Amino acid sequence: MGKVKLPYYVVKHGRGYWQPTKAMRAFGFHPVVCGLDGPAAWAKAEAFNRKWQLARRGLEATSTESWPKGSLGEAFLRLRRTGEWARMEPRTREDWERGQKALEPVFGTVAPSTVSFEHIDLFYARWLERKGVSEAYRAIKHWRRLWVKMAAMGYCVAGADPSKGLRRLTPSPRSQTWREGEAVRLVKQAIRSRYHGLACIIAVAWDTQFSPVDVRTLTASHLFDMEGRLVFHGVQRAKTDKPALGTVSRRVERLIRTYLATLGAEPLPDAPLFRHRQGAAYSKDTLGDDFRTVREIAFPGDQRRLMDMRRSGAFEAAAGGVDPNALAAKMANTINRSHDLQRTYQPVSLAAVKMADEARKVGRRRMRETE
Numbered sequence: 164m165g166k167v168k169l170p171y172y173v174v175k176h177g178r179g180y181w182q183p184t185k186a187m188r189a190f191g192f193h194p195v196v197c198g199l200d201g202p203a204a205w206a207k208a209e210a211f212n213r214k215w216q217l218a219r220r221g222l223e224a225t226s227t228e229s230w231p232k233g234s235l236g237e238a239f240l241r242l243r244r245t246g247e248w249a250r251m252e253p254r255t256r257e258d259w260e261r262g263q264k265a266l267e268p269v270f271g272t273v274a275p276s277t278v279s280f281e282h283i284d285l286f287y288a289r290w291l292e293r294k295g296v297s298e299a300y301r302a303i304k305h306w307r308r309l310w311v312k313m314a315a316m317g318y319c320v321a322g323a324d325p326s327k328g329l330r331r332l333t334p335s336p337r338s339q340t341w342r343e344g345e346a347v348r349l350v351k352q353a354i355r356s357r358y359h360g361l362a363c364i365i366a367v368a369w370d371t372q373f374s375p376v377d378v379r380t381l382t383a384s385h386l387f388d389m390e391g392r393l394v395f396h397g398v399q400r401a402k403t404d405k406p407a408l409g410t411v412s413r414r415v416e417r418l419i420r421t422y423l424a425t426l427g428a429e430p431l432p433d434a435p436l437f438r439h440r441q442g443a444a445y446s447k448d449t450l451g452d453d454f455r456t457v458r459e460i461a462f463p464g465d466q467r468r469l470m471d472m473r474r475s476g477a478f479e480a481a482a483g484g485v486d487p488n489a490l491a492a493k494m495a496n497t498i499n500r501s502h503d504l505q506r507t508y509q510p511v512s513l514a515a516v517k518m519a520d521e522a523r524k525v526g527r528r529r530m531r532e533t534e
Contacts, residue, residue, distance in 0.1 A: 166449075169205060169208050169209060169212065170182055170212055171184070171187075171208070171211075171212065171215075171363045172197070172204075172205070172208040172432055174200045175428070176428065177199060177200055178196070178197070178198065178199055178200060178204075178427060178428045179197035179198060179199070179200045179201075179204035179205070179207075179208060180194060180195065180196060180197060180431065181194065181195040181197055181207070181208045181211045181212075182194050182426065182431075183211075183215065186249075187215060192215060193215075193434060193435055193443075193444040194425075194433070194434035195208070195211055195434075195442060195443055195444070196426060196428060196430070196434075196438075196442060197442070198308050198442070199427075200428070209443065211443075212213065220440060230272065231272050233270075233274045233318065234271060234272050234273060234274060235266065235267070235270045235271055235273060235274070235275050235313070235318070236267055236271035236272060237311075238275065238309075238312070238313045238316055239263055239267075239309065241316060242309075242312050242316070247312075253380075254376045254447065257446065257447045257448075258305075259305065259308075259309075261301075261305075262301060262304070262305025262306075262309070263303060263305065263309075264303040265290065265298070265301075265305065266302065266305065266306060266309070269286055270282075270286075274318070274319075274325070275310065275318050275319040276318065276319045276320070278325055279325055280325040280326075280328045280329075282325070283303075283306070283325045283326045283423040284329060286302075287299055287302070287303055287326075287329055287331070290302050291332070294336075294443060296333075296334050299331070299332070300331050300332065300333065300334050303326055303329060303331055304325050306324075307324060307327075308324055308326045309492075310326070320441040329427045334471065338474075339466075339467045339468070339474070340467075340471055340474055340475040341369070341467060341471055341472050341475045342475070342506070342530075343369075343527055345461075345462070346365065346366070346369040346475075347471065348461050348462075349417070349457060349458065349461050350362045350365050350366050350367050350508050351458045352457050352460050352478060353365060353457045356456070356457055356460065357440060358439070358440060358456075358457055359422055359425065360422065360437040360438045360439055360445065361437070361439070361442075361445075361450070361453050361454065361457060361512060362418065362422075363418060363419055363422050363436075363437045363467075363468065364378050364437050364445070364450070365454075365472075366411070366415040366418055366419075367381070367395075367409070367411060367415065367419070367437075368469060368472045368473070369415075369472050369475075370409070370410065370411040370412055370415050371395060371407075371409030371411060371477070372472070372473045372476040373395075373398070373407065373409055373452060373473070374470060374473055375447075375469045375470055376447065377398060377407070378437070379437060379444070379445040379446075379447075379450050380435055381395055381398065381435065381436050381437065382430070382433050382434060382435055383429070383430040383431065383432050383433075383434065383436060384397065384432040384433060385397055385398055385409075385436075386436075392410065392411075392416070393416040393419065393420075394408060394409060394410050394411070395407075395408070395409035395411075395412060396408055396409075410520055419436075422437070423436070439453060439455075450469070451468075451469075454468070454469050461507060476523055
């Protein structure tokens with residue numbers, strides 16, 4: 164079979180890999196396992212090359228190609244070409260782009276300084292009616308942070324944001340939880356539906372109490388054998404940037420090892436471990452889409468989310484009488500806020516994480532007894 168030369172495509176031990184540069188990774192592109200070197204792998208690599216070319220053209224486009232001069236759309240396009248944008252975490256960029264999708268159809272072609280309080284008030288009212296409290300809240304949140312950037316670029320005046328006159332409705336805190344048996348059903352349904360990467364993500368999210376973004380961005384460099392158990396070590400939480408240590412049960416460990424064996428090659432150290440059915444790393448949107456598909460099969464009409472598993476573990480541990488320090492170590496946050504300074508100067512402790520795991524088991528038994 165003749166060799167082909169494709170940008171960013173390399174062959175190792177007979178398997179093809181698409182390896183974006185560091186600059187490309189800063190814009191959300193990750194290494195991709197293309198499969199056995201051959202036409203199918205070449206086609207997959209070429210597909211990702213096309214995606215990159217489209218993204219690059221969008222980044223390099225001038226304002227006159229897409230948006231009127233001085234418009235909100237032009238301002239956002241300029242922002243995406245800055246080092247400020249490149250330094251944002253992928254999850255943060257995703258959130259900005261999501262917010263921009265709400266604003267651009269209404270305000271994309273107009274100058275920010277021409278938007279009045281009446282305009283933004285009408286937009287908020289319509290978005291509230293169409294999308295609900297949470298999405299309307301997020302849209303105005305994005306407007307306000309974008310206004311700061313636009314003011315810095317000279318599109319508007321920093322202290323003249325018309326949205327400051329709005330009184331937003333605050334979304335109610337989420338309180339939904341999953342039970343262990345329900346998590347198991349989701350994992351099994353994902354496997355039956357051939358969402359093998361998603362099955363691992365659900366199982367790992369349940370055991371580790373990591374957030375969805377922390378699980379989907381786990382790499383081979385995070386995998387360690389510690390005291391005879393598979394753990395995820397060296398994880399920096401995307402939301403708080405605090406170090407986290409993830410422990411999993413034996414059955415989840417077997418699930419992960421089985422999944423990795425099906426990849427046919429050792430994952431690259433900095434490549435996301437768990438992938439969707441097309442072989443690419445999960446994004447926030449693709450993970451949400453696949454989870455909703457599996458959830459609808461397993462629990463028709465259910466509206467709980469993958470993120471609710473993190474809260475579920477905390478409920479179990481609390482029912483098991485967990486020490487706040489152990490739970491904080493498990494969740495890598497400030498749930499034990501009175502001891503926050505102490506934790507800041509102490510490393511993540513495997514013993515503390517195991518204490519939280521044991522408390523979850525006790526709490527799980529107690530919760531079953533009350534059903």
